[in-house]
Amino acid sequence: MSLQPSPLPEPHATDQNSIYEHQGQSMWKRTISQLIKRKTSLIGFSIILFIVVTALLAPVIATHNPTAQSITDRYLAPSSEHYLGTDELGRDIFSRIVYGTRISIQIALISVGISLVIGVILGCLAGYFGRWIDQVIMRVIDVMMAFPSILLAIALVAVLGPGLKNAMIAVGIVGIPQFARIVRSIVMSVKETEYIEAARAIGAKHGRILFQHVLPNSLAPIIVQATLGMGTAILDAAGLSFLGLGAQPPTPEWGAMLSDGRAALQTAPWVVAFPGLAIFLFVLGFNLFGDGLRDAIDPRLKE
Template identity: 65%
Template sequence: MTAQEIKVTTEKAGMAIEPAIRAPWMEGMQRLLRQKTAIFGLIIVCILLLTALLAPLLAPYDPVAPDLPSRLQAPSATHFLGTDELGRDILSRIIYGSRISIQVGLLAVGISLIFGTFLGAISGYFGGKLDMAIMRVIDIVMAFPYILLAIAITAMLGPGLNNAMIAIGVVGIPIYARVVRGAVLSVKEMEYIEAAKVSGCGSLRIIMKHVLPNCLAPLIVQATLGIGTAILDAAGLSFLGLGAQPPTPEWGIMLNKGKDVMNIAPWVIMFPGIAILFTVLGFNLLGDGLRDALDPRLRNNN
């Protein structure tokens, strides 16, 4: 193929790229809406988001103000989910805890996504010794148990919600780096990438404009699944005393404090656990649905 033919091919590709990308995404969304489990997950996620946004309007009581005369009351018309060991309304604390969970999930996944995408893109695109060096570091990081590495990083930085988010984000970087690298290795062999190189596009422009846009599907799926995992990990770190600190209305803290009175007031630990369960379930179902909808290899099965 001559340089002139390649230039013509690039121009045609540029004119056709938007419809070509839009059509699969529209088909993917239609397949997603046909999956009942994915819709159920989407409903859970939407409820969680609305709860977090409208927390001041939905919460009937102050989530941090103690009310000792009302301590360890069972669920009733006054306190729908009961009260904890300090008399605080559990429903109000769960509602405000949804804000923290969403914050942790989005920021932790954002850290993993940004740095993981950067490392995976340059590793997959340039290859060679750079690829080998980055992947060996990734392999070393992934050799450590995920939660233990998060605990170690949080312990070094010090207890706190922000440090917990950083730790969860850091330990998630290798996952996104591998996902992006695999996608880039496949995309960079396409003809339109070669056409872009011949037409004079620099490496950065090719990566940002041609390579990464075609790697979005696996990234979106991994990020959706990753939010649920990050929320669960943050609750685990808070349960161990390394994440959010009292009196913050965080679900992991509620489980930690509730374990001491679970024999006489099981609702103190039961309802925060249910909140974590449905939140993680919602993101996992939505992520699985997105994977099935956006993966071209599964189109014939939907």
């Protein structure tokens, strides 16, 4: 009677999924731990949290109606009645900035959402299938990146028409190339790994491979790019509003407030100083948090 070792059982799909899930949980735990250790990321997160809370509690925090006009109160300096002064129509600047946080968050989320969805789809198609699909998509992306982002956004708004909704669409389209190029590079490297080859060998369809195996391993850089893209979206939208192509009066959008107050820059500097400071803090918060998130996710970067 010959004794032969029994073959080891092959891992089931459920076992592999549990391994991937455990690895994903470990990565996010490590990411959160690294974020907590970085002061800059905590500062950025605190700024973002402050802006979100301000937007949610805008009716409680605001001291005046943001669109109410009072000609007798034009260009009042900051005081106990008007914390940040008033503008050329006597509107309370503090209340307009507080309500402007809602518009800025809306701009950031919708614009980046458009960029993310379309960019991820194009990047997946180009990176996974390659060949002529990759050539066509990437040549279009190259053409879009040949133009400065603000000029391309102005051209798109000129076609679509001025307004906050069209400005968000234009800013979203301008941000597509960054997501497409990042996702394409990741997909091209991930699709050559052993577990993707194994999925193809058992007859998995392209859609299942992309959505169950490739995209989950591409989430980290996509999230980082989305976080950094929030600040860029606000700057582009503010630039369009400053030129009169974005939010229209009396919408309390920070870029439009800068445009309305530039005529009184020397006589009433608070009219442009405080909206500009709001834009600065918003962009700074997302940039600091995005940089910290990128460093925390990248395993090559250690303390």
